Amino acid sequence: MANNALLDRSFAACSHPIRRSILERLAQGEMTVGQATRDFGVSKPAISKHLKVLEEAGAIVRVIDGRTHRLQLQERSLDDAYSWLTQQRELWERKLDTVERYLREQREIKPPPKEPK
């Protein structure tokens, strides 16, 4: 139950469709704030807030270039969220394997009765 605020923010960042769209778009290459505003059909302040959420989650960075801001995916963007999900899946699959092995061993020790009839 470690206090991991960055992980909170990473998952929260991914929980909004506009923010996921921004990340998908940035995986293809950088874009400016203005382009994002035009593409996603919300006002400039709305995009500005989404970008702040993404930055504070360590998902994107911006390069200020004159009056335009070029947005890019951050190195190791969302690695922490990915790692948490991966580890969680591993634990869960290991658990399932254990259960399955247990059931298999039970069958070997005490095999089910022969086909009736």
Added chain:
Amino acid sequence: MANNALLDRSFAACSHPIRRSILERLAQGEMTVGQATRDFGVSKPAISKHLKVLEEAGAIVRVIDGRTHRLQLQERSLDDAYSWLTQQRELWERKLDTVERYLREQREIKPPPKEPK
């Protein structure tokens, strides 16, 4: 920018430390609502709400057993969130590879000047 409400809910479900703790705990094996309430130091209604969020995200299921509810991880729990992150990483890494290949090709076509002295 597909309208994917389940993905929204999956990521939102993971964005709260208590909910992540519940999922981590359930990867070890099932627990009851009462155990969760005792372990995570919030009221019963608070846990009840968290569980609802996790259920609506398809992350857990409950087996009602008399008056106690046994909580379990759902099959393929959070697969959609995991898939989205995985695909996003692949796109991003492919993009980086492309950039790197481009730079390498540039070097081959027009090699840098020999070491100055």
Added chain:
DNA sequence: GCTATTGTTAACCTTATGGCTAACAATGCG
């Protein structure tokens, strides 16, 4: 130096989130 462009900040509104207590429903057990 003006004016257009690009983006943020301020202020506001509405809805959602996360917590609580108190009351209710349903099951288990003496």
Added chain:
DNA sequence: CGCATTGTTAGCCATAAGGTTAACAATAGC
């Protein structure tokens, strides 16, 4: 039956989230 146990629901509160418009700041270009 009567009472304890297990959870949910209802109602309330405070704060966060997501959106808007209007105003501001800073750069670009004439």
